[in-house]
Amino acid sequence: MKKLVAGILALVLATPLLLVGMVVTIMPSWAAPEDGSGGGRSGSSCVIVPATGGVAASATGGNTPKEWQAYVHEAAAESGLPAGILAAQLEAESGWNPRAVSPVGAQGLAQFMPATWSSYGNGGDPFNPRDAIAAQGRYMGALFNQLKGLAAQTGGDPVAFALAGYNAGPGAVEKFRGVPPFGETQNYVAKIKAKAGSGDWTGSCKATASPGGTQDIYPHKDAPFCNTTPCAPGTANPESGMYYRECVDWVIYKLNYDIGSRAPPYKWTNANLLNGQGMAYQWRNQWQAHGWPVSATPVVGAVAWFDISPLSPMGHVATVAAVNADATVLLEEYNRLPNDHSYGQFTMPATQVSAFLYPPPA
Template sequence: MPGRALTLIAAGAAAVLVGLPLTLLLAVTVLHDRTDTPAATAGGPLRAAAVPAPYQDWIIVAGAGDDRCPPLSPALLAAQLAQESGFNPRAVSAVGAQGIAQFMPGTWPTWAVDADGNGTASPFDPADAITAQGRFMCALLADAADGIADGSLTGDPVRLALAAYNCGLSCVRAAGGLPAIGETRDYVTRIIAAVADYTAPTPPPASGGFGGRVVVAAQAWTGTPYVWGGGNEFGPTTGTDSTGVAGFDCSGLTLYAAYQASGGTIRLPHYTGDQYQQGTPVAGDDIHPGDLIFFDIDGPLSHVGIALGNGQMIHAPRTGKTVETVAWATDPYWTARYAGTRRITPSEP
C-alpha cells in the first residue's frame, strides 16, 4: 500500500535511532540491489479469468498506461491489487490504507479521479481506485526510469516503482535504489512472482510474417465467449455484457490480434465499419492469412473475421457462440454476404 512501510519504519526505528535524519536512517538500513539482478517482467495482457469480472475492464484500461510508463501492464496491476487487498474494495489496513488499491488518506488526493463518473472520487470505489493506481504506478515508473538514467537510482524500474508504491518515493530516492526494508522487499517479490498468474497466454511465434502473427494471436483465444462490445488491445473484456463475462465481439478480436501482432503499433478502431477504412483493399481472391474479411450481416459492414487461408477464417460470431474457425469461402451463407477484404500492414521502422 502506498507509504505503509515508511510509516512503520518511522514508528519502529524512531525508538532506537531517535534524532537521526531520514537519509542517515535509510543509509543504515539500505542494501542496494546487485547490478546483475535480472529485470523484473511487467507482464502483459490480462488473463481475465484470474480477476473478479467487475474489475477486468478497469484493470485493462488502467494497465495500458502511456508513453511515460511502457513497463506498466494490466497483469502487473492485477498482481499488485491481489497483494494489496485481495481485490477487496472495502479493505482498510491497520495503518489506515483504504480500498482495493490501499491508498493512504494522505496520498489519495494527489491521484484521486472520478473514473466512473458517479460524482465522487473515492478510494473505496474500485473504478476510481484502480484508475488512480494506474496513474500513480505510471508516474512512479517514469520517476524510476529517470533516476536510473541520471545515476541517482540503481536497480530495475519495475521493482523500484513497486517499492515506491509501498514505502514512498522519498524512501526509494533516499536509498538510491531498493530499500532494505523487509516488508517492502517482500511486497515487491510477491508481486513480481505473481505477475505470470495474471498474464494471458502468449501465442507462440508464427511463420508468415505479420499476417501469420495476426492469425496466431486470434487463435490463442479460440473458445472465448462472444461478448457485445468485448475485447480491446490487451484481451477479452466484459464489454456491455451485464453478466460480467469477458470475451470478444468480432471487431474486438481483430483489433486485439492486429495490436498484438504489430507489437503495439497498430490500434484499429473498434467499430467494424471504421476498420474497413483501414489498410488497403484486396482484389479478387488474393486473400492472405491475417487479412480482415468483412460481411453485411445485420447491416452494411456489420461483421469481420480474420482470414486463415484455404477459404477459412477465425471470428467471434454472435451472442451464445465462442471464437471459432469456419470455412466461409464454401458456405453460401457467408459468400452471399461477403463485402470485401482489407490488408492491414505495420509501418516500416
C-alpha cells in the first residue's frame, strides 16, 4: 500500500495528503525556507498582508522608484491586491510623473479625475505621491470589492475587472459583464498584467514577525487534537464546530480574525460558513452555494483550497498571506508536515492551488 501511494504521489507535484490526525506531503526543493523562518524565498518580489494578518513587509530594490516603494506596499495592503499590479498601473497611468496632467484633466501619479479624487483622496493632494498612491489603493480596493461578485458569476478575472473599472469606470464593466470592448481599456489591462507578471516591480520581501511578536495567531495551539478514531473527548472546538489544530479550524479562525471577530461568539463558524459541511474538500462547493467569489487569481486574505480527491477524501485549506510577483503565493496553514497539527508557512506556485476562495462579506 505504501508503494502504491508513493507512486500516485509522484504524479502530483507537491500535493499534500491530509487526513484527520495524519498528514503526508512532498516538499519540493523550491519550497524549502532559506532563512529558517518557515516561509518565503529570499529575493522574490512580494506584497505582505497588513499587521492584522500576521506578517509584515520589508521592501528594497525593484523598478518602482525607491522613495515610493513603501507607499506602493501600503496601498497594496489597503487594497488587498498585489503590489506589482499597483506599480505597473502607476507606470501605465503617468510614467511615474507626479506632476502629470492629462488632456482631459486627470492629475498626478495615479491620474485621478477631480470628481473621483473627492471620493478617494481623503482631503489630500493628487500631486503628492504618497497621497496619490494611497488613494489608488483605496480606489482599486473599492473597485475590486464592487466587481468581484460579477467576476465570480461570469468566471472572469476580478483583478482585470478592477483595472478595467479604473480605466473605463465600473459601470462599463457591469454593462458589458467583463472588460469592455474598448481598445484602450483592453490594452490597458493587458499591459498592466503583463508588466506586473514580469516580477520586476516590487522589491525583495521577506516574511518577518508581526508587531505582536509571532505569526501564529491561533489561540488553541496547545489544545489536544484528534489522532484516534473516533476522536477523543476534548478534541472538538465548540467555538467553531471543527476539531482543534486542523487546517479547517485555523482558516475559520483566521477569517474571523481578519474582520475583527477575535473572541467568541465568532462571526463565522462551521454552521454558517459551511452549512455544517466543514471537511476541506467541501469548501469550494459551499462558497459557490453562498455566491461568494471563487477564482484562479490569488488575493491576500483568500482561502487557498486544494482538491486532492484522487489521494485523499479530506482535502486541505490554507490562507494567503502574500501574493508574490514571481507567480507564487505565501500560505499560512495548520497541519502540513513537518508541522503536524501546528502552524507553518509554505511558498508555492499559485497554479498549484486548485482555487482561491475570496473572503466572505464581513
